[in-house]
Amino acid sequence: MMKNYSKFLICFSVFFASFSFAQTLEAYILDKNTQEPLYGVSVYFDGTTIGTATNEEGKFYIKYKPSTNSPLVVSFIGYQTLLFNVRKLENGAKIYMTLKPQALGTVYLENDPWSRQKKLDIFKREFIGTSVEPFECRILNLDDIKLTYNPTTQKLNAYAEKPIIIKNKYLGYTVAYTMEDFEADLRLTTTGKVLTRSVYIEGATFYTELNKRVPRKYRKARELEFGQSVLYFMRSLARKQLTENGFQIFHKGFIVPPYKYFRITPKGEDTHVKFLTDKVVIVYDRFEKSFMTILDSDKEFVINKYGNYSPPRRISFGGVLGDKRLANTLPLDYGL
Incomplete structure (x- = not known):
């Protein structure tokens, strides 16, 4: 069984504990139609712990190294997510966000035969994984995830208008995942068992520590997972x-x-x-x-x-x- 787990748009960057040579980007985020500033917009380097949010004026400040190579993600509920090369943004830049079009829903020529719980169980298996206990890593906003299964193609797709929030007590992070695409190519056996051929996941991630001081159990788990990554x-x-x-x-x-x-x-x-x-x-x-x-x-x-x-x-x-x-x-x- 072959599986493929990929991240959105090659989203690797690096976190620097010291910003002695860091640069600072100062910019504004506005609604494209009303020209009004947007408060509370999440701005972060994808896949890292470097992030901030806009103030009442729609303004944000974020520090970065000149060599930073991760996309700068601008994410806000109800608006289309934006990605930028931070080196191409100038101080004082105005970034305009556009509302997402109202979802009309996907029309299928055949009914989805699976219950939401069955689809949700498969989604969690392929998105979260099964290597840790469910109570150690769980999704806090399951109701925001929409799921569809096509019996002809045997593919499960997932969508979320809001970032998926995951509390990972195994590694010691809270993860906000802005999911752009989830597709699991499945195969049903004659006995009804659901196997996975492949999985493709696109999204942007932002990590925050669960604790100000990282406990030893988190450090050990992180070292183990990094070696096998x-x-x-x-x-x-x-x-x-x-x-x-x-x-x-x-x-x-x-x-x-x-x-x-x-x-x-x-x-x-x-x-x-x-x-x-x-x-x-x-x-x-x-x-x-x-x-x-x-x-x-x-x-x-x-x-x-x-x-x-x-x-x-x-x-x-x-x-x-x-x-x-x-x-x-x-x-x-x-x-x-």
Whole structure:
């Protein structure tokens, strides 16, 4: 069973504890139609812990490093989410937000045969994951999630007008997830069991700590999950540190030199990679087994300086890396 879990628009960035060389963006957010300032708009670097909100004048301030590579997300309930390259915004800029069109609903030629509870159980399984207990990672606003299942295509889709709020007591974060797309390609067995062929998820994430001081149990869980993450693998691949960081590569059952099937070319702050086969097996710390495949004819992808890769749909992971879900996901600035 192959699963693919991807993040929205290559949304990796880095959090800097010290802003000694940071720049500050000061801008305004207004309603496009009324020209009135919008209060309480969320402004953050996707996938990180760096964020703020607008004041009564629609004004916000946010600090960032010149090298920051994550999209700046502007999100407000009822309005279309915006993403910007922060380096292309000038101080004093006015950002205009547009109301979302009223949803008319999707028309299906056949009835959705599943109950909301059945669809919700599958959604939580594929979005949150099953590796931690439900009470340790739960969605606080389930009623805001709309779900549809098409029996002909066997695909489950989910939508949310508001950010999905997740309380993750396993890793110690509250996560606000602005979901743009969720599609689970399912397969029903003759016994009625629902299996998953693949999952694609797009969205923007913002993390906040549950506690001002991070307890030891959170630190241990974060270290464990980081070592078993796609982010760690991609950083190691780009830096040619696979062996040093505990990764082994296998091809058709045999261990091979780690970069035999990866042609790695640094270009500025990015790393361009050409995958020279269809599939490799990745073993981490001798026992954690995963596989990576690219079935497209175009087998090239790019890893940015923080470990994010693009395009996200091109690469599929299975095994340990493929089974990771939001309950296991750290801020993209973790470890930097």
